[in-house]
Amino acid sequence: MKTVITFGTFDVFHVGHVNILQRASALGDTLIVGVSTDELNFSKKQRYPVYKQRDRMKIVNGLRYVNYCFYEESLEKKREYILKYDADILVMGDDWKGRFDEFKDICEVVYLERTPSVSTTQIIEIISSDDD
Template sequence: MSRTVITFGTFDVFHVGHLRVIERAASLGDRLVVGVSADALNERKKGRPPVFSQAERLAIVAALKPVDEVFVEESLELKRDYILKYAADVLVMGDDWKGKFDEFSDVCDVVYLPRTPAISTTALIEKISGTV
């Protein structure tokens, strides 16, 4: 029986940490579906627009070998709807969200993966812009 894994992220200024979480998520099933945060959602979450547009971020993530399907995540409140729509068996999130998505364990397995140490999109943006 095939297993569908779903994960979510902004994936702005794509780096090796993003790649590793996608590869690890893909290893937990047969099909990987990735929700990429909408530009408006990213502004609400982080208080700034993404460096790369929603269309560019979708294209980058869709081009990755482990990714089978991408979609735009419009709202954090719709996670359950996305899980059900894509018939996900496993939800994968970074361990910085540990415990925050346990409510979905009634419809799928919930796995929190450790983040790649010393890699942060925000820190990269600050370094590139010279604000650090």
Template sequence: MTFGTFDVFHYGHLRVLERAAELGDRLLVGISSDELNASKKQRAPIYPLQERMAIVAGLKVVDGVFVEHSLDLKRDYLREHHADVLVMGDDWEGRFDEFNDTCEVVYLPRTPAISTTELIERISWGSS
């Protein structure tokens, strides 16, 4: 299982999902609700929740998606979906170690030189 906003879907998102899928028999992805995204990033997502869910669900490495309504419910999501492994990007290193009592926690290196925030900034400024 992994979690994310997956707004302005890019190659880095694809790579983390592909690598996460290699760690188990199936991959479930919790996608931040529009409200959760606005509260944690202080901005609304570019694409609404249903579109982000459709994009991620359409990937062959993803077996299912669900809405993440609260960061405080991660343990509940892991238990509800019987997750054996929680996969997060290494920018979150150590922040989810508390769940080691519920499942294995793995932090994957981010794909270099790409981030949603940087893409949005480049698009809004019209630069390359």
């Protein structure tokens, strides 16, 4: 039995999110997802997500590929989360390539290619520019 863990904000949920979660799920038997809290997202991007953390959690947790979700409260706790959930594989998008190699001592680290031409930030910018 292999446990896979991944992390993300999953704001303005789109096909790229589905693709990475589906592919992450295929690498093991159980997929655990850390959904970034609103505060963590603000600290990373200086903006709050469009959808509140409880709604993003509900969306991700409702996917058949996902076995369990939890709130990711701090980027510095990734090692703690990997150990707590006894993950065998950490999956991240390839835009983070190399950034999480420090965890190779406790699990396999896999970077999956992002879905081309799909970005939450771009979607938000397009929607925001329509208001002008």
